[in-house]
Amino acid sequence: MNRLRLLVLNAALGPLDYRLPDGVDAPAGSVVIAPLGPRKVMGIVWDEGRLPGDAIAFERLRPILEVVPVPPLPAPLRRLIEWTADYYCAPLASVARMALASGGALCGPATMTEYRLTGSEAKGRLTAQRRTALEMLAGQQGTMRELAALAGVSEGVLRGMAGAGLLGPVQVNIDRPYACADPEFHQPDLSETQGTVAATLTDAVRARAFAPFLLDGVTGSGKTETYFEPVAEAIRQGRQVLVLLPEIALTENFLARFAARFGAKPVLWHSSLKSTERRRAWRAIADGSAQVVVGARSALFLPYANLGLIVVDEAHEISFKQDDGVRYNARDVAVMRARFEAIPVVLASATPALESLHMAAQGIYTKLDLPARFGGATLPSVQLVDLTQEKPGSQRWLAGPLVEALRDRLEKGEQSLLFLNRRGYAPLTLCRNCGHRFKCPSCSAWLVEHRLSARLACHHCGFETRVPDACPECGESDCLVACGPGVERIAAEVAELFPEARTAVATSDTLSTPQRAGEFIAMAEARAIDIIIGTQLVTKGFHFPDLTLVGVVDADLGLEGGDLRAGERTYSQIAQVAGRAGRGAKPGEVMIQTRHPDAPVIAALANGDRDAFYAAETQGRKDAGAPPFGRWAAIILSSEDEKEARAAAARLGDARPRLADVQILGPAPAPLALLRGRYRYRFLINARRSANVQAALRDWIGAVQFPPGVRVGVDIDPYSFV
Ligand SMILES: Nc1ncnc2c1ncn2[C@@H]1O[C@H](COP(=O)(O)OP(=O)(O)OP(=O)(O)O)[C@@H](O)[C@H]1O
Numbered sequence: 001m002n003r004l005r006l007l008v009l010n011a012a013l014g015p016l017d018y019r020l021p022d023g024v025d026a027p028a029g030s031v032v033i034a035p036l037g038p039r040k041v042m043g044i045v046w047d048e049g050r051l052p053g054d055a056i057a058f059e060r061l062r063p064i065l066e067v068v069p070v071p072p073l074p075a076p077l078r079r080l081i082e083w084t085a086d087y088y089c090a091p092l093a094s095v096a097r098m099a100l101a102s103g104g105a106l107c108g109p110a111t112m113t114e115y116r117l118t119g120s121e122a123k124g125r126l127t128a129q130r131r132t133a134l135e136m137l138a139g140q141q142g143t144m145r146e147l148a149a150l151a152g153v154s155e156g157v158l159r160g161m162a163g164a165g166l167l168g169p170v171q172v173n174i175d176r177p178y179a180c181a182d183p184e185f186h187q188p189d190l191s192e193t194q195g196t197v198a199a200t201l202t203d204a205v206r207a208r209a210f211a212p213f214l215l216d217g218v219t220g221s222g223k224t225e226t227y228f229e230p231v232a233e234a235i236r237q238g239r240q241v242l243v244l245l246p247e248i249a250l251t252e253n254f255l256a257r258f259a260a261r262f263g264a265k266p267v268l269w270h271s272s273l274k275s276t277e278r279r280r281a282w283r284a285i286a287d288g289s290a291q292v293v294v295g296a297r298s299a300l301f302l303p304y305a306n307l308g309l310i311v312v313d314e315a316h317e318i319s320f321k322q323d324d325g326v327r328y329n330a331r332d333v334a335v336m337r338a339r340f341e342a343i344p345v346v347l348a349s350a351t352p353a354l355e356s357l358h359m360a361a362q363g364i365y366t367k368l369d370l371p372a373r374f375g376g377a378t379l380p381s382v383q384l385v386d387l388t389q390e391k392p393g394s395q396r397w398l399a400g401p402l403v404e405a406l407r408d409r410l411e412k413g414e415q416s417l418l419f420l421n422r423r424g425y426a427p428l429t430l431c432r433n434c435g436h437r438f439k440c441p442s443c444s445a446w447l448v449e450h451r452l453s454a455r456l457a458c459h460h461c462g463f464e465t466r467v468p469d470a471c472p473e474c475g476e477s478d479c480l481v482a483c484g485p486g487v488e489r490i491a492a493e494v495a496e497l498f499p500e501a502r503t504a505v506a507t508s509d510t511l512s513t514p515q516r517a518g519e520f521i522a523m524a525e526a527r528a529i530d531i532i533i534g535t536q537l538v539t540k541g542f543h544f545p546d547l548t549l550v551g552v553v554d555a556d557l558g559l560e561g562g563d564l565r566a567g568e569r570t571y572s573q574i575a576q577v578a579g580r581a582g583r584g585a586k587p588g589e590v591m592i593q594t595r596h597p598d599a600p601v602i603a604a605l606a607n608g609d610r611d612a613f614y615a616a617e618t619q620g621r622k623d624a625g626a627p628p629f630g631r632w633a634a635i636i637l638s639s640e641d642e643k644e645a646r647a648a649a650a651r652l653g654d655a656r657p658r659l660a661d662v663q664i665l666g667p668a669p670a671p672l673a674l675l676r677g678r679y680r681y682r683f684l685i686n687a688r689r690s691a692n693v694q695a696a697l698r699d700w701i702g703a704v705q706f707p708p709g710v711r712v713g714v715d716i717d718p719y720s721f722v
């Protein structure tokens with residue numbers, strides 16, 4: 001049949017029917033360009049009968065214009081797109097767009113023109129802009145657009161410089177192949193337990209069937225070395241591997257280890273790739289030549305030609321949950337992709353999510369354990385510092401015992417790590433004179449002082465302003481007070497206590513690019529840092545053998561606000577950061593400062609009693625009908641107009657369905673009632689496991705008309721309750 005139904009990449013349009021011109025081949029999955037009125041749209045040829053809609057008479061169909069020269073999206077990916085859209089109540093087009101995440105890969109030539117300085121002398125006087133460009137572009141090569149961004153001048157200025165012979169073109173083959181990973185490059189000596197686990201996973205790769213694994217290994221047990229074995233097996237079999245990492249800061253670390261094992265770097269995929277790198281990676285993934293792809297969650301939807309294994313490292317990380325656009329959980333979608341691809345998937349963690357443990361307990365996931373650290377290293381000892389007894393003193397946050405322990409490490413020449421999950425210097429600034437508090441103009445949030453950049457910043461929308469000299473409310477000068485600590489303030493306290501110590505602040509502000517993260521790791525490994533002060537960024541994956549002390553500045557911080565996963569998040573964060581201590585020959589010590597030493601989470605951490613924590617947490621979730629025993633969902637309505645948002649929420653509230661197995665709470669103003677200039681109202685939905693929440697939500701929301709200014713977001717299995 002020469003009739004095609006397209007999934008059009010425009011969320012506002014439904015599927016559309018077209019005619020296939022004679023002599024053109026466009027099997028399901030093909031990416032095509034089709035006419036739409038006077039315009040053109042891109043679409044994906046979908047399997048017959050899987051997209052809703054009535055057939056239009058054949059004579060009225062318009063022919064598609066062209067087939068984009070890329071491999072058709074494979075069937076398992078098409079099934080994944082359908083599943084994701086259905087499960088997360090997202091438009092199919094929005095999910096499909098993630099698969100085609102490189103515009104460049106779909107069009108344009110395989111070579112491109114980049115520019116660099118020719119080194120020839122300028123004739124006559126240089127304009128200021130040209131002079132800047134000459135300075136900024138030394139040693140750089142890129143497209144006009146990239147160079148313009150680098151130099152901070154317009155493309156027009158650069159084109160003028162090319163005309164004057166100052167910049168010259170270079171032809172680059174964008175799609176040059178990646179270096180080959182060699183599965184036998186450097187085989188490690190695995191411990192006996194590692195060997196057994198690796199063998200199970202390697203067998204699963206050979207079996208080529210869906211098999212989900214939970215690799216539950218204590219911090220420092222060598223999970224990475226262990227799962228590299230099934231990675232090697234997949235490479236031997238000529239199949240592709242996807243390794244998902246939660247944070248781009250982790251990748252440098254990971255890349256070095258990967259290269260040591262396989263003799264080449266893997267293919268990277270994350271949001272800060274240049275468009276040419278993105279194109280190159282996309283095409284290599286689609287033609288099967290990218291052997292191992294290491295990426296952030298968005299790598300999950302790429303069109304792998306021949307996937308053989310998926311690994312989700314640090315699978316407990318909440319950053320796998322995407323909280324805008326298509327709100328999906330990459331950990332869960334990874335398992336679904338493995339199912340559609342009929343391949344094994346490994347979720348690796350030292351502190352698995354309760355949901356994952358529950359799946360293992362039910363026998364749905366196979367649990368593989370690495371109960372001991374590699375190479376005889378022991379797990380660190382944990383000590384609580386009760387802040388109600390050991391008071392740090394006014395405007396101080398480090399209590400006596402922790403200060404003494406830091407001093408001791410400095411004297412011994414060992415490293416310490418202080419953990420506080422708060423960026424910046426102080427979370428709140430107020431005026432001593434009139435009480436004015438600095439708030440974000442577009443969010444209901446305080447502005448956080450950042451001394452390193454001398455700014456007040458909103459951590460929700462990115463708004464920034466200079467720290468003023470006087471209070472904008474009462475005009476008084478020298479009256480602003482910083483309240484509470486962030487990592488920068490702890491760093492200041494450390495500098496005062498130990499002026500000779502070499503310190504480094506490690507946050508997403510300071511380690512914002514892979515390069516900077518790489519430099520930090522190199523410094524820490526070279527022992528050029530005595531005390532690291534960091535946010536949750538340092539809880540993950542780092543391995544510094546001489547680090548023997550971890551201090552948790554405020555263990556109670558994450559328990560405030562009390563959302564569904566506060567306990568679990570606190571437990572895993574502190575257990576992970578504690579796991580950075582004593583990974584080498586010397587044993588590690590962890591000091592946890594708290595005002596609530598008896599809180600179950602804190603007590604479990606102190607006693608190293610993970611099982612007790614999970615048992616208590618499981619009971620709590622059961623009682624609350626929370627996941628994995630019940631289901632949660634959220635609806636967020638937002639508008640730039642407060643009244644409009646409130647009215648829309650009320651209207652949706654009036655239309656709520658009455659269902660026996662679904663309880664609907666709200667509407668209520670969201671805890672973050674104003675975010676990025678939009679007023680927000682929310683509903684929380686709690687349902688029995690058996691309930692079809694998605695269908696209920698779709699029917700409910702579908703029955704209500706909203707004004708164009710109102711956005712309706714659905715969050716299935718929400719992580720964020722703000
Ligand atoms: N079989 C092995 N041979 C040599 N080195 C190993 C082996 N297994 C683990 N290691 C080393 O032990 C250290 C800890 O391993 P790794 O970082 O993989 O642990 P992990 O389980 O991922 O820990 P975490 O969960 O804390 O990140 C690393 O430096 C790693 O290179």
Ligand SMILES: [Zn+2]
Pocket residue numbers: 440441442443445458459460461462463676
């Ligand atoms: Zn803001």
